[in-house]
Amino acid sequence: MNQRGEQRATAQLLGFGLLFWALYLAYALHETIVANDFGVFFEAAHDPLAMVYQIKPSNPFVYPPMTLVWLKPLALLGWTPALILWVTLSLGGMAWATYRLTDTRIALLVLASPVMATTLAVGQFGAIVGAMILWAVRCQGWRQGVLLGLAATIKPQILLAAPIVLLFRADWRALLGAALSMLAMVMLELVTLGPKLWIAWRAAITAFPQGETRIKALAGSVSPAGIAQFHHLPALPFLLAGTVLALLWLRKRARAAGPVELAALIVSASMLMSPYMLVYDLTAMAPFVAVQLIGPSPRDRIAALAAFVCPFLGAGVLWLAARAIWSRDTSPLDPHRQRPG
Numbered sequence: 001m002n003q004r005g006e007q008r009a010t011a012q013l014l015g016f017g018l019l020f021w022a023l024y025l026a027y028a029l030h031e032t033i034v035a036n037d038f039g040v041f042f043e044a045a046h047d048p049l050a051m052v053y054q055i056k057p058s059n060p061f062v063y064p065p066m067t068l069v070w071l072k073p074l075a076l077l078g079w080t081p082a083l084i085l086w087v088t089l090s091l092g093g094m095a096w097a098t099y100r101l102t103d104t105r106i107a108l109l110v111l112a113s114p115v116m117a118t119t120l121a122v123g124q125f126g127a128i129v130g131a132m133i134l135w136a137v138r139c140q141g142w143r144q145g146v147l148l149g150l151a152a153t154i155k156p157q158i159l160l161a162a163p164i165v166l167l168f169r170a171d172w173r174a175l176l177g178a179a180l181s182m183l184a185m186v187m188l189e190l191v192t193l194g195p196k197l198w199i200a201w202r203a204a205i206t207a208f209p210q211g212e213t214r215i216k217a218l219a220g221s222v223s224p225a226g227i228a229q230f231h232h233l234p235a236l237p238f239l240l241a242g243t244v245l246a247l248l249w250l251r252k253r254a255r256a257a258g259p260v261e262l263a264a265l266i267v268s269a270s271m272l273m274s275p276y277m278l279v280y281d282l283t284a285m286a287p288f289v290a291v292q293l294i295g296p297s298p299r300d301r302i303a304a305l306a307a308f309v310c311p312f313l314g315a316g317v318l319w320l321a322a323r324a325i326w327s328r329d330t331s332p333l334d335p336h337r338q339r340p341g
Contacts (some may be wrong), residue, residue, distance in 0.1 A: 006294045010105055013293060013308065017112030024114070028121040038086055038123025045074035049193060053200035055207045062208045065197040066153040066185045072193075083123070090120055093131030098287045101134060101259050109290040113308060118220075119280035129155050130283035133266060137259040145177025148266075152178070153185040158281050161246060161269035165262070168254035223277040235275055242272035264288035 028034045036059070044052050044061040045068075052061055052068060074082045091111065099107040110116065119126030129151050136147035145166070152159040166175045189197070218230040224238040246269035257265055264285045271277050285307070292304035 009294055010109065013109055013290075014112050016309065017109070017114065017117075020114045021112065021117045024117045024121055033122055035083060035123040038083060041071050041123070042074055042079060042082055044068060045071040049197060050200075052197065053204040055204055060204055060208060062201070062204050064153070064156070065189045065193060065201055066182075067155075068193060068197070069185060069189050070154055086123060086128075087120065090127035090131075091116075094127045094134070094283065094286075097131040097134035097138075100138060102287055102291065105294075106287055106290045109293070109308075110286040113286045113290070115279060115283050115286050119283055122280070124280045125155050126280035126283035129158055129281075130263075130267075130286070133159070133263050133284040134259075134287065137262045141171070141173040142177035144171070145174035145179075146181040148174070149178035149181030150185065153182055155281065157274045157277050158267055158270055158284070160273050161250065162266050164247070164250055165254050165266055165269070168250050218276075220278050221276065222279050222282060223271050223274045225275045226277060229275075239273070239275055246270075246272040260288045260291055 025034070040059050040061055044063075047054075054060070077085065094116065095107050095111055098110045116127060118124075132147055132151040132154075136144050136151065139147060148159060148162045148166075152162065163175060163178065166178070218226055221227050221230055224242040225235040228235050228238040249272075250265060250269055253261065253265055264287075267282055267284045271282065289304045289307045292300045293308060295301060295304075
């Protein structure tokens, strides 16, 4: 694709992204789900500890106690300043992290992407954790591991594949850094919030599959096992198949991946391996998808377009995985190299 073609494609994608934002926000307002998930987080931060994991059919807080450590500072703020801070961290974090890895054009595409609309509309963690992953892949060794480990203490399912990626890359310092940072967060939670929360969390997570919130959420699932559950199919075969595909993909691509592809590998392989992962959990993939949209391969552009236009569909991600597994080319798919500093 020549420069003029790239500019035209970028303008068209930005236009589509902004249209999707408008339509999705209108839908969220109609369904009264604007800042819905943020409201759950805000309530958990303000609730007495004994009530955080109260079992209820709608909008329960079922994140692990380590996540609550990250949320507790919201207790110092009222609703409006807390929401402004959340949106600022989400947009600013993803924009800056993407820009540092790529360029202004890719950063704009990421901000306009439908996956960003889905996470911002409901006030989810997707963009914040996505920015942490993107910052992590800029680093090396123990610093990369520490950031990945900290991100995993917020939403573990997004980083299920991270230790496998680090194993394939033989990055032992990063593995150690991830383990130590997660252990530090567990210790911090035990010291500040106490061990009883883990018992309450286990009860809440056990009751969650029967709640109406999870049943509704499965409609937006992107993991094979989650889609299977939504259609009342057994999850285990899809979980096993997704895990095998993820391992083949990581074995082929993990060592050669540049920073942008590495972030996408972690998230997309985790998606294939996870029993429950929703569309906004894919936010860290957005820079890689945007890069592929203006890349040299027409087939990859089509796959990336499918993932960009409708992140609820996994076809684009699965195509990129299959292409990487069966291709003899092991060169990096990411033409953008890490910026110095």
